[in-house]
Amino acid sequence: MITLTQQFTKPISKTSLQEVIRRDVALSQHTSFKVGGPADYFASPRSLDELRDVLAFAEAQGLSRIVLGNGTNSLFPDAGFRGVVIQLTRNFGTIRIDEDRLTAQAGASLGAAMGYLRVKGFYDFDGLVGIPASMGGALAMNAGIPEFSISERVRHVTVLAKDGVLLRLNQEECDYSYRRSIFQKRDWIIVGAEFQLGGERRFDSEALLQRRRDRQPIQSPSAGCIFKNPPNGPGAGKLIDLSGLKGLKCGGAMISPLHANFIVNTGEASAQDILQLIDFAKERVYKEFSVELQLEVAVVSNANLR
Numbered sequence: 001m002i003t004l005t006q007q008f009t010k011p012i013s014k015t016s017l018q019e020v021i022r023r024d025v026a027l028s029q030h031t032s033f034k035v036g037g038p039a040d041y042f043a044s045p046r047s048l049d050e051l052r053d054v055l056a057f058a059e060a061q062g063l064s065r066i067v068l069g070n071g072t073n074s075l076f077p078d079a080g081f082r083g084v085v086i087q088l089t090r091n092f093g094t095i096r097i098d099e100d101r102l103t104a105q106a107g108a109s110l111g112a113a114m115g116y117l118r119v120k121g122f123y124d125f126d127g128l129v130g131i132p133a134s135m136g137g138a139l140a141m142n143a144g145i146p147e148f149s150i151s152e153r154v155r156h157v158t159v160l161a162k163d164g165v166l167l168r169l170n171q172e173e174c175d176y177s178y179r180r181s182i183f184q185k186r187d188w189i190i191v192g193a194e195f196q197l198g199g200e201r202r203f204d205s206e207a208l209l210q211r212r213r214d215r216q217p218i219q220s221p222s223a224g225c226i227f228k229n230p231p232n233g234p235g236a237g238k239l240i241d242l243s244g245l246k247g248l249k250c251g252g253a254m255i256s257p258l259h260a261n262f263i264v265n266t267g268e269a270s271a272q273d274i275l276q277l278i279d280f281a282k283e284r285v286y287k288e289f290s291v292e293l294q295l296e297v298a299v300v301s302n303a304n305l306r
Ligand SMILES: Cc1cc2nc3c(=O)[nH]c(=O)nc-3n(C[C@H](O)[C@H](O)[C@H](O)COP(=O)(O)OP(=O)(O)OC[C@H]3O[C@@H](n4cnc5c(N)ncnc54)[C@H](O)[C@@H]3O)c2cc1C
Pocket: 032, 066, 067, 068, 069, 070, 071, 072, 073, 074, 088, 106, 130, 131, 132, 133, 134, 135, 136, 137, 138, 139, 140, 141, 142, 143, 144, 145, 183, 188, 189, 190, 191, 216, 218, 222, 223, 224, 225, 298
């Protein structure tokens, strides 16, 4: 791990904070589930310095903070978030190709990066077609399909630590495995990454998109797969299906009749409705198959905030 800059010492700029932090922003507007109450503070920093200002502000006020990408794998409580939600997708969107390297900022959309790569004759992200992620979210979640994950192309990832220090981790240091990374355990903000292009593997992106259309309820608000697939045996969706839970409703939330590992918001779902279905599915699968399903979706709670 390389330290790129030292601790930040510049005083916090109050003007910039007023411009980038909003109060009481509905998180339902920023998540694909379309649920979640207000964030006390919602920050969209425009530069690294402003991001550092936001961190310093949160620290000075004793506020918890969380990073949000495109919100396609996140479930916030109905009560909202008692702290600062930091979103980079508005301003950290630069994508650049130099020879066989891609450099992308965390706020760039994965789809935009894929499109740009194709224009330049690279197909390295084609396996990820249809994943509605930001680069930061994709790197934190190690987004992928059974045959391929984003981590395969990572050279290094740059993060901002709480004290304002910028660190660079090589692929090994990111500790990647199935939908897992070191970023889920550390209090770091991914600001960008570099990827190696020119991989040999090819995916038929049209066929992959068709597979999604056929098997996933992509028209309804959801957060993708709720649970990770267990290491052995049938996938989480199959286990939930075999437990007879397809189509089960709780308030406005429903276990998708198309793909049992998706919970969809049928219109007026609350986070509580979704959480109840999650708990129910977990319990039922355990009872039927003695398999303990692990969450893939990032469930945010105010309970364990400082
Ligand atoms: C219809 C649909 C289909 C999907 N299909 C797939 C699929 O095939 N494969 C797959 O892997 N996923 C899939 N997903 C889930 C989701 O798109 C991925 O997990 C994606 O990587 C999340 O990216 P995001 O930017 O939306 O992350 P968010 O939901 O915004 O965040 C997810 C997590 O990453 C953290 N995070 C986000 N940005 C940063 C950052 N800059 N620094 C540090 N941490 C950060 C957040 O704190 C949170 O814990 C699907 C979702 C939907 C709605």
